[in-house]
Amino acid sequence: MxxxxxxxxxxxxxxxxxxxxxxxxxxxxxxxxxxxxxxxxxxxxxxxxxxxxxxxxxxxxxxxxxxxxxxxxxxxxPELEEKSGVSVSFIKNGMLKVADSEMEKERLLEMLAFQKQEGEQVEWFTNRDIQDMERGITGDNFGGLYIRGDGQVKxxxxxxxxxxxxxxxxxxxxxxxxxxxxxxxxxxxxxxxxxxxxxxxxxxxxxxxxxxxxxxxxxxxxxxLVPVKGECVSLRPVKPVIDTTLHASDFYLVPKPGGSIIIGATEHEGEMGKKVSAGAVQSLLSKAFSLVPDLQQAEWETAWTGVRPQTxxxxxxxxxxxxxxxxxxxxxxxxxxxxxxxxxxxxxxxxxxxxxxxxxxxxxxxxxxxxxxxxxxxxxxx
Ligand SMILES: Cc1cc2nc3c(=O)[nH]c(=O)nc-3n(C[C@H](O)[C@H](O)[C@H](O)COP(=O)(O)OP(=O)(O)OC[C@H]3O[C@@H](n4cnc5c(N)ncnc54)[C@H](O)[C@@H]3O)c2cc1C
Structure with a gap:
């Protein structure tokens, strides 16, 4: 050095x-x-x-x-991948923000109006539209906000x-x-x-x-700066269950290229530890199963934590x-x-x-x- x-x-x-x-x-x-x-x-x-x-x-x-x-x-x-030789798995698979209550629906409709005004590509999906697009979602919801251009990386x-x-x-x-x-x-x-x-x-x-x-x-x-610990789990479905990232009011499901699905994430303000609690896993899984029931047949992969820095x-x-x-x-x-x-x-x-x-x-x-x-x-x- x-x-x-x-x-x-x-x-x-x-x-x-x-x-x-x-x-x-x-x-x-x-x-x-x-x-x-x-x-x-x-x-x-x-x-x-x-x-x-x-x-x-x-x-x-x-x-x-x-x-x-x-x-x-x-x-x-592409610039980073060429210089580094590392693939970052960037895809634009869209994001669906699912409303799980009337109140959440109202909130998402406000978001829709604001984002349209800002020139962003957003659409309102009814419960039927959601089930037509993502066959893994079988239960009733209150519709959702679809953000077509949204993407993800590893x-x-x-x-x-x-x-x-x-x-x-x-x-x-x-x-x-x-x-x-x-x-x-x-x-x-x-x-x-x-x-x-x-x-x-x-x-x-x-x-x-x-x-x-x-x-x-x-x-x-x-x-x-306040640390906010978060826990995530990863599952591998036996057959593809969702293509779009699903975001509900207090959890999300992110289908990754390669077949895994990340379910996240908890929020523990003021905590920095690395321990994944059984309660966190249970809570994330039960929310995920209620939205996409077929995930119950998925293979368990792993769970982990990280600490977000909050201002x-x-x-x-x-x-x-x-x-x-x-x-x-x-x-x-x-x-x-x-x-x-x-x-x-x-x-x-x-x-x-x-x-x-x-x-x-x-x-x-x-x-x-x-x-x-x-x-x-x-x-x-x-
Ligand atoms: C569960 C979870 C899910 C998340 N999901 C998303 C998501 O989907 N999309 C998104 O945009 N963000 C997401 N985030 C947030 C995102 O991960 C963080 O905002 C981001 O990684 C912060 O990056 P950073 O480089 O600032 O900090 P860090 O990644 O924490 O890096 C800081 C580095 O500094 C090093 N360091 C600290 N002190 C010292 C020192 N004294 N000397 C030398 N090195 C030091 C540490 O070892 C560490 O490697 C998520 C976070 C969590 C926890």
């Missing part, structure tokens, strides 16, 4: 690796320091949905950022692809390299301490997912931290795979002083808590 880089990235998750890819493409000397393995945490636990329209029902900088990130995948994926492979494509462009990726703390001089971040010694950089990017705040001391007052307002922190020289790209909560494409590009633009969308600069600024508390805008683009 060299002693000095233009940019040091802490964390080899999907976002750290995407940033490394975009920076190294611009001939910036960059290294990623990952405490265990690339994609070891949330980025390999994700179901891989690129659901820009799945959960958002009003116009906001976040909606536009999410849509723009989703729209990058058709061009980005999340662990996408993370690997970013990392290898970044290495192809010249980035250095160091696994088994925990960052112990951030080195500062005159209140400016100048590098990091690892067990093997100090490494220096012009800029340090904290992309440590739910662990980001543990790498800095409390006095640095980084914005708050105080649900939007990621992307930009300068209150510490000079320290940047943050963390807090992507339930959408880090979807947002990874634009997160890489946006962070590279910000660090090069080329970021142009003022709305995003302030909406995602890690200093927005400061703005809220003091009520006066802070110049975050210097």
């Amino acid at each position: 060299s002693n000095f880089y233009d940019v040091l990235i802490i964390g080899g998750g999907v976002n750290g690796c995407s940033i490394a890819y975009q920076l190294s493409k611009r001939n910036i000397k960059v290294a990623v320091l990952e405490k265990t393995r690339v994609g070891a945490e949330a980025s390999s636990a994700a179901a891989g949905m690129l659901g820009a329209q799945a959960e958002i029902k009003e116009k906001s900088p976040f909606f536009d950022f999410a849509r723009q990130s989703r729209d990058m995948f058709p061009e980005l994926v 999340a662990a492979e996408l993370t690997k692809a970013y990392a290898r494509a970044a290495a192809f462009e010249g980035a250095e990726i160091y696994e088994d390299t925990p960052v112990l703390n951030i080195l500062k001089e005159n209140k400016k971040a100048i590098g990091v301490q690892t067990p093997a010694g100090a490494v220096y950089a012009d800029k340090v990017v904290l992309a440590g997912g739910a662990w980001s705040n543990m790498t800095v001391s409390e006095e640095d007052q980084l914005p708050p 105080f307002d649900g939007k990621p922190y992307l930009g300068r931290s209150p510490i000079d020289g320290l940047w943050i790209a963390a807090g992507h909560y339930r959408n880090g795979i979807l947002l990874s494409a634009l997160t890489g590009k946006w962070m590279a633009d910000l660090m090069e002083g080329k970021a142009e969308v003022q709305e995003w600069i302030s909406a995602f600024s890690p200093q927005r808590t400061v703005i809220q508390k003091e009520g006066t805008p802070v110049d975050i683009n210097h």
Whole structure:
């Protein structure tokens, strides 16, 4: 490892690796320091949905950022696959948001109206339409919102692809390299301490997912992050039961290329453990069986957990931290795979002083808590 880089990235998750890819493409000397393995945490636990329209029902900088990130995948994926040699299994199999109550139907109809107004491809499906399209759904529902253009990837492979494509462009990726703390001089971040010694950089990017705040001391007052543990299970049906991703109010079924179906996901705020509980498995399976009964004949594959990094307002922190020289790209909560494409590009633009969308600069600024508390805008683009 060299002693000095233009940019040091802490964390080899999907976002750290995407940033490394975009920076190294611009001939910036960059290294990623990952405490265990690339994609070891949330980025390999994700179901891989690129659901820009799945959960958002009003116009906001976040909606536009999410849509723009989703729209990058058709061009980005071939580029990454060619440079990395990793297939990320990107498919556009659509998403059906099934209403399981009158109230949910009302909510989805509002979402339909908003998204149509925004020019998105969405349709309302009756219960009959749903059963005609997906024969595996036999019970009665209250209709559903069909998002034709929605897609998915295999999340662990996408993370690997970013990392290898970044290495192809010249980035250095160091696994088994925990960052112990951030080195500062005159209140400016100048590098990091690892067990093997100090490494220096012009800029340090904290992309440590739910662990980001543990790498800095409390006095640095980084914005708050809450871990939200999630559990998923995977089944292999004996014959195909669904083709479309199904999203109900508190669970989803994602049919993956290759035949498995991921059922997710629980939400345990404040938890970081790796244990999968029997109750979580039971709850996910019984919800899945009630929507697609034939899944009861499927073969059991596996179950796992991951920890989502949640911010105080649900939007990621992307930009300068209150510490000079320290940047943050963390807090992507339930959408880090979807947002990874634009997160890489946006962070590279910000660090090069080329970021142009003022709305995003302030909406995602890690200093927005400061703005809220003091009520006066802070110049975050210097
Ligand atoms: C069950 C589940 C399902 C999900 N499904 C989806 C989905 O379908 N679609 C979607 O878009 N999103 C989904 N998500 C969310 C998504 O997984 C996350 O938002 C995303 O992976 C966060 O990526 P990250 O790179 O910011 O963090 P992480 O993937 O957690 O990566 C952070 C990395 O930093 C490393 N690190 C931390 N501290 C240090 C340190 N001090 N030194 C060195 N390395 C360090 C960690 O080891 C880790 O590898 C899901 C999440 C879960 C848990």
